[in-house]
Amino acid sequence: MIAPYPIRVTIADKPRHETPLTAPGEILHTGAAEYPGLDNWRSLPLSQQPDWRGHEDFEDAYEQLSSNPPLVFAGEVDKLKDRLAKVANGEAFLLQGGDCAETFDGVTADKISAKVKTILQMAVVLTYGASLPVVKMGRMAGQYAKPRSSDMETRGETTLPSFRGEIVNGFDFTPESRRPDPKRMVQAYHKSAATLNLVRAFTEGGFADLRAVQQWNKGFMENPAHTRYEQIAGEIDRAVRFMDACGVEFEGLKRTEFYAAHEALLLDYERALTRIDSRTGQPYVTSGHFVWIGERTRELDGAHVDYLSRVRNPLGVKLGPSTSPETALELINKLDPEREPGRLTFITRMGAKNIREKLPPLVEAVRDSGAKVVWVTDPMHGNTITAKNGYKTRRFDDIMDEVRGFFEVHRAAGTYPGGLHVEMTGDDVAECLGGSDVIDESAFDARYESLVDPRLNHKQSLELAFLVAEALTAVG
Ligand code: PEP
Numbered sequence: 241m242i243a244p245y246p247i248r249v250t251i252a253d254k255p256r257h258e259t260p261l262t263a264p265g266e267i268l269h270t271g272a273a274e275y276p277g278l279d280n281w282r283s284l285p286l287s288q289q290p291d292w293r294g295h296e297d298f299e300d301a302y303e304q305l306s307s308n309p310p311l312v313f314a315g316e317v318d319k320l321k322d323r324l325a326k327v328a329n330g331e332a333f334l335l336q337g338g339d340c341a342e343t344f345d346g347v348t349a350d351k352i353s354a355k356v357k358t359i360l361q362m363a364v365v366l367t368y369g370a371s372l373p374v375v376k377m378g379r380m381a382g383q384y385a386k387p388r389s390s391d392m393e394t395r396g397e398t399t400l401p402s403f404r405g406e407i408v409n410g411f412d413f414t415p416e417s418r419r420p421d422p423k424r425m426v427q428a429y430h431k432s433a434a435t436l437n438l439v440r441a442f443t444e445g446g447f448a449d450l451r452a453v454q455q456w457n458k459g460f461m462e463n464p465a466h467t468r469y470e471q472i473a474g475e476i477d478r479a480v481r482f483m484d485a486c487g488v489e490f491e492g493l494k495r496t497e498f499y500a501a502h503e504a505l506l507l508d509y510e511r512a513l514t515r516i517d518s519r520t521g522q523p524y525v526t527s528g529h530f531v532w533i534g535e536r537t538r539e540l541d542g543a544h545v546d547y548l549s550r551v552r553n554p555l556g557v558k559l560g561p562s563t564s565p566e567t568a569l570e571l572i573n574k575l576d577p578e579r580e581p582g583r584l585t586f587i588t589r590m591g592a593k594n595i596r597e598k599l600p601p602l603v604e605a606v607r608d609s610g611a612k613v614v615w616v617t618d619p620m621h622g623n624t625i626t627a628k629n630g631y632k633t634r635r636f637d638d639i640m641d642e643v644r645g646f647f648e649v650h651r652a653a654g655t656y657p658g659g660l661h662v663e664m665t666g667d668d669v670a671e672c673l674g675g676s677d678v679i680d681e682s683a684f685d686a687r688y689e690s691l692v693d694p695r696l697n698h699k700q701s702l703e704l705a706f707l708v709a710e711a712l713t714a715v716g
């Protein structure tokens with residue numbers, strides 16, 4: 241249900257704040273940004289928010305977030321937009337991967353490194369398959385808020401608020417845990433800072449060395465289930481050895497750019513972390529480099545579209561099977577009125593059964609309008625099923641089928657299939673069915689860890705990358 245949201249005092253209205261009130265448009269270099277229109281969303285229909293108005297800790301949490309340092313720098317965000325402009329032009333490929341919902345307990349060196357490692361491994365395979373640079377992005381360091389189909393959850397006699405991600409409330413089904421707690425936003429900020437710090441250390445500090453990544457991929461190949469990928473793996477290996485033999489400057493290849501992305505669902509969090517870029521005077525969401533609007537919050541006249549239209553980050557919008565071509569064009573008008581390449585990414589999540597029918601009208605309408613967006617496939621969210629033993633799951637074959645459909649549709653339309661968006665983890669979980677090293681339902685009781693949607697495990701993620709690489713070379 242869409243409920244109106246009250247106007248709330250902003251940081252600069254508060255007497256405790258030491259920064260003097262500024263005239264509209266004047267630039268603050270610290271604290272929550274003051275900029276014309278940034279509070280417009282407060283009077284628009286706003287869905288999928290917790291009811292924490294009036295919570296005794298709200299103002300304090302908001303103020304802390306507003307005065308904390310930004311998590312990302314606007315210059316990095318602009319660089320990402322340049323990279324995405326290359327994707328829009330068919331000169332690079334985008335890989336987005338990570339948990340459906342991050343958890344606070346999941347912020348450990350082991351889990352973060354496994355995830356980053358898996359994304360880097362996938363990226364090497366895709367780079368080879370596409371013969372193009374791969375822009376690497378984690379659903380990480382801020383992916384804590386979840387949209388839900390119902391505001392309340394009932395178990396037996398008890399009805400409590402639904403779990404909305406650890407930035408809002410706890411997963412345990414007790415009144416205390418399910419009560420939305422604004423202090424969790426501050427905790428999510430700190431967990432995101434810790435995550436980003438380690439990701440930056442890994443990707444700048446030698447962990448991303450192409451030769452190391454190639455060694456990890458050899459580990460994947462040792463599994464007899466994966467022999468069908470031997471040819472591609474062998475070709476990548478020869479390419480790396482060839483570069484080494486030629487004396488290619490591997491120092492440069494030890495580092496890689498890695499960007500942080502999440503769904504900008506919780507507008508209190510995004511608003512408090514918006515800053516004015518000191519170089520350009522423009523507002524940026526500094527909670528992550530790339531943010532997207534979910535399938536359930538992309539109403540054209542809603543708060544999310546309005547808010548994100550006013551910040552300069554590259555944006556994504558999820559498009560499900562009910563999206564009309566008119567809606568897609570309207571979203572472009574609202575979110576990318578200047579038609580800036582790299583500004584807008586459409587992440588389609590149609591379902592394997594729908595993609596060949598539902599995607600062509602969208603792709604054709606956008607193509608014919610002359611607008612240039614990045615097209616990415618999310619082959620996860622349209623393929624969720626309930627397993628016989630009650631777990632929410634997805635079939636590996638459906639996921640791959642949607643990816644194939646995505647390539648077919650773009651080939652037929654003469655447009656560029658720019659990337660892949662997956663829910664995955666670096667760990668050996670059992671949440672999605674299938675893969676060559678087969679996961680079946682009997683493994684769920686012991687190894688199903690996700691609090692929300694099922695993720696590809698480490699091997700399934702790499703296998704998907706190999707299959708996509710095969711599909712890309714076949715299209716080549
Ligand atoms: C998600 O990405 O976890 C999600 C909720 O997706 P969608 O908005 O596509 O349903």
Ligand code: MN
Pocket residue numbers: 340341621663692693
């Ligand atoms: Mn999800």
